Amino acid sequence: MDIQALKLDLVAKILKTEKSSLLIHIAKLLEKENDQDWWDQLPEEVQQSIRDGIEDASKGRTYSHDQVVREAKQKYGF
CATH class of the missing domain: 1.20.5 (Single alpha-helices involved in coiled-coils or other helix-helix interfaces)
Structure with missing residues (x-):
């Protein structure tokens, strides 16, 4: 059929x-x-940004929470 x-x-x-x-x-x-899949509804720039973030994480290019807090305290003085 x-x-x-x-x-x-x-x-x-x-x-x-x-x-x-x-x-x-x-x-x-x-x-x-x-x-529709929510992914398809995201703008292409957002999709690319997510792909870039996944690639960075897979290559170890990340910051720990402590590093981010330390740098924020230094930069913004809180």
Whole structure:
């Protein structure tokens, strides 16, 4: 069965059913399918920044929490 025939068969079955629970389940399933991945909704600059951060972390180019706090205290005097 090709995709168009499958679609028509499903539509026919949906139209014939009186089971609201089945229709709700189908609706939820289709909603999930149509939800976009949050990653795809991020601007390209943000995606690239995240990729860069992952690369930095994998290469050990990171700062510990203590280092960041120490540098902030020195720079801002708190």
